[in-house]
Amino acid sequence: MSSCDTCVVRNRAICSGLDNREIEALNQIGRRRQVTAGEPLIWEDDDSLLVANVIEGVLKLTTSTEDGREQIVGVAYPSDFIGRPFGQTSSASVVALTDARVCVFSRNDFDRFAREHPELEHKLLERTLAELDRTRSWMMLLGRKNASEKIATFLLEMSDRLAETGCTPAFGPAKRFSLPFSRQQVADVLGLTIETVSRQFTKLKNEGVIELPSRREVEIVNRGALVALAG
Amino acid sequence: MSSCDTCVVRNRAICSGLDNREIEALNQIGRRRQVTAGEPLIWEDDDSLLVANVIEGVLKLTTSTEDGREQIVGVAYPSDFIGRPFGQTSSASVVALTDARVCVFSRNDFDRFAREHPELEHKLLERTLAELDRTRSWMMLLGRKNASEKIATFLLEMSDRLAETGCTPAFGPAKRFSLPFSRQQVADVLGLTIETVSRQFTKLKNEGVIELPSRREVEIVNRGALVALAG
DNA sequence: CATCCGCGTTGACGGATGTCAAAAACACAA
DNA sequence: TTGTGTTTTTGACATCCGTCAACGCGGATG
Numbered sequence: 001m002s003s004c005d006t007c008v009v010r011n012r013a014i015c016s017g018l019d020n021r022e023i024e025a026l027n028q029i030g031r032r033r034q035v036t037a038g039e040p041l042i043w044e045d046d047d048s049l050l051v052a053n054v055i056e057g058v059l060k061l062t063t064s065t066e067d068g069r070e071q072i073v074g075v076a077y078p079s080d081f082i083g084r085p086f087g088q089t090s091s092a093s094v095v096a097l098t099d100a101r102v103c104v105f106s107r108n109d110f111d112r113f114a115r116e117h118p119e120l121e122h123k124l125l126e127r128t129l130a131e132l133d134r135t136r137s138w139m140m141l142l143g144r145k146n147a148s149e150k151i152a153t154f155l156l157e158m159s160d161r162l163a164e165t166g167c168t169p170a171f172g173p174a175k176r177f178s179l180p181f182s183r184q185q186v187a188d189v190l191g192l193t194i195e196t197v198s199r200q201f202t203k204l205k206n207e208g209v210i211e212l213p214s215r216r217e218v219e220i221v222n223r224g225a226l227v228a229l230a231g
Numbered sequence: 232m233s234s235c236d237t238c239v240v241r242n243r244a245i246c247s248g249l250d251n252r253e254i255e256a257l258n259q260i261g262r263r264r265q266v267t268a269g270e271p272l273i274w275e276d277d278d279s280l281l282v283a284n285v286i287e288g289v290l291k292l293t294t295s296t297e298d299g300r301e302q303i304v305g306v307a308y309p310s311d312f313i314g315r316p317f318g319q320t321s322s323a324s325v326v327a328l329t330d331a332r333v334c335v336f337s338r339n340d341f342d343r344f345a346r347e348h349p350e351l352e353h354k355l356l357e358r359t360l361a362e363l364d365r366t367r368s369w370m371m372l373l374g375r376k377n378a379s380e381k382i383a384t385f386l387l388e389m390s391d392r393l394a395e396t397g398c399t400p401a402f403g404p405a406k407r408f409s410l411p412f413s414r415q416q417v418a419d420v421l422g423l424t425i426e427t428v429s430r431q432f433t434k435l436k437n438e439g440v441i442e443l444p445s446r447r448e449v450e451i452v453n454r455g456a457l458v459a460l461a462g
Numbered sequence: 463c464a465t466c467c468g469c470g471t472t473g474a475c476g477g478a479t480g481t482c483a484a485a486a487a488c489a490c491a492a
Numbered sequence: 493t494t495g496t497g498t499t500t501t502t503g504a505c506a507t508c509c510g511t512c513a514a515c516g517c518g519g520a521t522g
Contacts, residue, residue, distance in 0.1 A: 191374025
């Protein structure tokens, strides 16, 4: 039996739209892989050797400077596609933020399969276009927003993105959620320092906009205020 | 005769790879359009009604906040594809920086044509993936680089990008070039203010790294220094 | 040639955010 | 529980860059 049959992202990932025979063929070239939190899957500037679908968990895409500064350039959730098909090198590292399960393919195998299956390429194109849109709106945040706008925007985005994943069946944005990021990682997403992130969090807490039940937990108390702050 | 026959980007744009019959069909649904410097082609958040290939000239892709802050999120050169296929709204405005000629399609027509021509979709996918890579490396710049690193990186990128376009048949990066940007637009690319951009330019001039023969002209005198500064 | 106007430059200043350091909170193991 | 190491918070301070304002340059126009 193909493991795709029981795949929880079967109908959301780029594999959706393939018929049973095609799924079977794709299954032949892919394999499941477990990645534990903190473990890297792809290295920046390495030969692009593998691509993958995220089944479960959250991963970060990062680029770094030589002197060690890091910028998180993307976050991959279940059903997202990661890696760089049709290219020699990947421009970002991929590291698991939580324990994760992915469905990996060698890039060569995947490229070949994709070229033979236009429907799959189309799905991948739609996904890539959507990711480009998201990335561009994040450029606005990085280039033109101040720290409090960044934090507000970030919390709202988290509340949207994590709602889809969580058990609550996507009834609008999540009011309370668990961040898959440490403070340092939040800083790396927003182009800030960990201290600034921390100060902005406590400021929002003191103003009664959010609650912070634990390090990773966030509860949005006053969503309207966040929206106003996000600008 | 199809106007594609004489198109200067025929072999670089996504149309390359189509046979004569297909080119003829594509030509049926597209039309040439002249855009003068400063003229908008697509509005942010508008219904995505048209897409286009750039034939000649340079255009900017921008997003703005309600209070008027602007961030340039992409720059389109000849043979680049602009607009948002397969989506309801476009996430960025497109405005010509120089006089430009583009080959426009209604989004609906283009979407339909693309879905029937996997080779075209593949070209578009490769282009979109490359653009996503570029955009992500720009996020690093916006989030983690300081003003002088930003300016140095920008000048090097310009020198590369404009070399391909210029008459000089792409013998490495251009040593001297004419910026398609005003100082304000450079600021909008880099997430800085016009004053900071101006100060950094004169600083580099005083250090003998560049020459500024006129407002728009730049000559790179000491490329090594720029590379070192870019980080 | 004189005037105007947009764009770019320069200067003075302040504030937001980064840096450095220490304390506090938390996680985990013994 | 206690101890140990990590993460987060908080504070003091420095600095880069933004803001505001004046000025200069160059091109267009009459």
